[in-house]
Amino acid sequence: MLETGLPNLANGAGVSRYAQLAQDLRQRIVAGEWAAGAAIPAETDLAERFGVALGTVRQAVAMLAAEGIVQRVHGKGTFVTQGLNGPSLLRFFRFRGPTNEPPTARVHRCQTVRLRAAEALALGQQTGDAALRVKRVRLLAGRPVLAEDLLLPLARFEALRALPTGEWEDLLYPMLARLCGVTVARANDELSFGHLDAATAALLDLPEGAPAIRVDRQAFDLGGQCIELRTTWGDATAFHYSAEMR
Amino acid sequence: MLETGLPNLANGAGVSRYAQLAQDLRQRIVAGEWAAGAAIPAETDLAERFGVALGTVRQAVAMLAAEGIVQRVHGKGTFVTQGLNGPSLLRFFRFRGPTNEPPTARVHRCQTVRLRAAEALALGQQTGDAALRVKRVRLLAGRPVLAEDLLLPLARFEALRALPTGEWEDLLYPMLARLCGVTVARANDELSFGHLDAATAALLDLPEGAPAIRVDRQAFDLGGQCIELRTTWGDATAFHYSAEMR
Numbered sequence: 001m002l003e004t005g006l007p008n009l010a011n012g013a014g015v016s017r018y019a020q021l022a023q024d025l026r027q028r029i030v031a032g033e034w035a036a037g038a039a040i041p042a043e044t045d046l047a048e049r050f051g052v053a054l055g056t057v058r059q060a061v062a063m064l065a066a067e068g069i070v071q072r073v074h075g076k077g078t079f080v081t082q083g084l085n086g087p088s089l090l091r092f093f094r095f096r097g098p099t100n101e102p103p104t105a106r107v108h109r110c111q112t113v114r115l116r117a118a119e120a121l122a123l124g125q126q127t128g129d130a131a132l133r134v135k136r137v138r139l140l141a142g143r144p145v146l147a148e149d150l151l152l153p154l155a156r157f158e159a160l161r162a163l164p165t166g167e168w169e170d171l172l173y174p175m176l177a178r179l180c181g182v183t184v185a186r187a188n189d190e191l192s193f194g195h196l197d198a199a200t201a202a203l204l205d206l207p208e209g210a211p212a213i214r215v216d217r218q219a220f221d222l223g224g225q226c227i228e229l230r231t232t233w234g235d236a237t238a239f240h241y242s243a244e245m246r
Numbered sequence: 247m248l249e250t251g252l253p254n255l256a257n258g259a260g261v262s263r264y265a266q267l268a269q270d271l272r273q274r275i276v277a278g279e280w281a282a283g284a285a286i287p288a289e290t291d292l293a294e295r296f297g298v299a300l301g302t303v304r305q306a307v308a309m310l311a312a313e314g315i316v317q318r319v320h321g322k323g324t325f326v327t328q329g330l331n332g333p334s335l336l337r338f339f340r341f342r343g344p345t346n347e348p349p350t351a352r353v354h355r356c357q358t359v360r361l362r363a364a365e366a367l368a369l370g371q372q373t374g375d376a377a378l379r380v381k382r383v384r385l386l387a388g389r390p391v392l393a394e395d396l397l398l399p400l401a402r403f404e405a406l407r408a409l410p411t412g413e414w415e416d417l418l419y420p421m422l423a424r425l426c427g428v429t430v431a432r433a434n435d436e437l438s439f440g441h442l443d444a445a446t447a448a449l450l451d452l453p454e455g456a457p458a459i460r461v462d463r464q465a466f467d468l469g470g471q472c473i474e475l476r477t478t479w480g481d482a483t484a485f486h487y488s489a490e491m492r
Contacts, residue, residue: 068492081492088491187491193439193457193482211439211457211482236439236457236482241489245334245433246314246327 018059021052025060029069029080030223036183039077040070068186069222081222083183084173089215089232090138092191094240095145103145105172107165108203109135112154122218123153124225130154132161136168137203145238147203151229156182173219182227187219193236200233211236264305267298271306275315275326276469282429285323286316314432315468327468329429330419335461335478336384338437340486341391349391351418353411354449355381358400368464369399370471376400378407382414383449391484393449397475402428419465428473433465439482446479457482 015023025040034040043061047054061078064070072078090103113133120127131153138146150172154161159179160168169175173184191213198208206212212233219228261269271286280286289307293300307324310316318324336349359379366373377399384392396418400407405425406414415421419430437459444454452458458479465474 084491092489185492189489189491191485191487191489193459193485213439239437239439241437241487243338243435243437243487243489245330245435246431 017052018056018063021050021056021060022063024050025064026067026069026223029064030221032181034080036080036177036222037082039079042077067224081183081185083177083185083222084187084219088187089146089148089189089217089234090140092189092213092215092241093145093234093238095140095143095238101141103170104139104142105168105170106137106139106144107134107168108137109133110160110163110165110168112161113151115151115153119151119229122226122229123151125153125155132157134168144204145234147200147233149231153227156180156227176227183222184219184227185222185224187217187228190216191241192216194233196233204233204235206235213239263298264302264309267296267302267306268309270296271310272313272315272469275310276467278427280326282326282423282468283328285325288323313470327429327431329423329431329468330433330465334433335392335394335435335463335480336386338435338459338461338487339391339480339484341386341389341484347387349416350385350388351414351416352383352385352390353380353414354383355379356406356409356411356414358407359397361397361399365397365475368472368475369397371399371401378403380414390450391480393446393479395477399473402426402473422473429468430465430473431468431470433463433474436462437487438462440479442479450479450481452481459485 028034029040040046041049043054043057046057050057061070061072065072065078068081070078071081111133112130115123115125115127115129115131117127119131120129123131125131131151134150134152136148136150137144138148152160157176157180163179176182176184194212194214195209196204196206196212201208201210213236215232215234217228217230217232218226219230221227274280275286286292287295289300289303293303296303307316311318311324314327316324317327357379358376361369361371361373361375361377363373365377366375369377371377377397380396380398382394382396383390384394398406403422403426409425422428422430440458440460441455442450442452442458447454447456459482461478461480463474463476463478464472465476467473
């Protein structure tokens with residue numbers, strides 16, 4: 001099953017053959033040809049299908065693996081990433097108490113807003129485009145521990161606009177995948193320190209001005225497009241993070 | 247050049263042949279048979295020398311690479327790690343001002359102390375064994391930015407005891423390698439939040455009780471032994487750290 005072949009850009013545009021194949025595979029994954037969690041074809045099959053050398057396929061797949069778009073499982077094959085789904089921001093904190101139960105979430109507000117220039121730039125949208133601004137609290141054993149402010153471009157998340165705040169699920173990313181077809185492949189978290197304003201402090205049952213750790217997140221879909229901006233605040237005295245250096 | 251062979255532990259002790267070879271190579275590296283930064287012999291040479299299959303050598307070398315003891319350079323060979331040497335704790339902070347010049351260090355005090363139980367356990371020593379406790383400040387453009395408390399077991403760092411505080415170098419790890427033959431291969435940093443006590447605040451020109459980020463470090467030699475415990479304090483308002491999630 002030989003494809004019509006890769007677009008003839010390789011030499012002219014200075015793009016290597018494997019980078020070109022990686023781009024083609026990336027687009028197919030984003031378009032859903034292979035679903036999140038599904039296996040992509042074997043490398044020998046891809047080589048035959050696209051009419052390229054096996055080494056080219058291997059380089060292209062290695063590139064996608066380095067980007068976190070696919071994951072190789074030894075002896076089993078190569079799979080489209082399931083995407084992120086865990087309560088990941090809690091990894092920066094160590095909250096006391098009976099925290100064996102999974103965290104829950106409570107959406108306080110979901111508004112449609114217009115993107116400012118810097119936000120639009122980060123999200124690949126135009127200044128003034130519509131977005132959903134969501135105020136949410138994460139809870140452990142019913143106790144509020146993180147206050148979050150999410151910004152989601154409406155063009156990608158139209159399905160969430162009419163969703164009543166009480167029907168948002170505890171885990172955002174699996175919900176984005178199911179309702180909007182967007183898989184979050186990776187996220188970048190920038191940590192810094194600050195003091196809580198009155199409104200955020202009230203959400204967390206902390207005094208205004210309490211020391212807090214601020215996490216600014218950018219989350220990316222399988223195609224590498226930033227699809228979420230998020231600011232999270234948590235009690236600084238619960239902050240805990242481990243980093244290894246080699 | 248066939249070695250006398252690996253000790254005959256492999257089957258009896260439930261240790262795989264490649265893990266046994268990795269242990270042998272690790273000991274040779276720690277003992278200095280191949281110096282920091284030097285190439286180890288080619289895999290085919292190691293297979294011949296130790297009388298094992300090439301696949302076994304590859305697994306053993308992969309194990310050492312995963313531990314950070316050796317580094318593979320594509321097309322060039324496998325090298326003993328140079329060890330850590332940069333001003334690494336500054337990566338958790340963003341200090342303002344003309345910080346293009348490299349950080350310096352000023353040792354305030356170096357005392358011989360007795361290890362407490364938990365310290366001795368972490369450092370592979372006995373409770374009551376002697377260690378050097380070093381109080382040090384890191385400076386950027388002459389301005390103190392980090393206050394550090396180092397604990398170094400005397401058994402490994404005897405050469406530092408008589409060193410005048412004015413002669414300690416700005417970078418600790420290259421000095422440990424040169425004067426004591428100890429290469430720091432990796433380190434684990436645990437971040438948390440706290441408030442400065444009066445003495446530490448004075449070192450940093452900050453008010454007592456100022457919010458601070460605390461970094462608790464364990465540093466490990468090539469053999470995987472913890473050889474340093476360090477606590478570092480820096481101004482929380484300068485804290486900045488970036489973490490990626492996939």
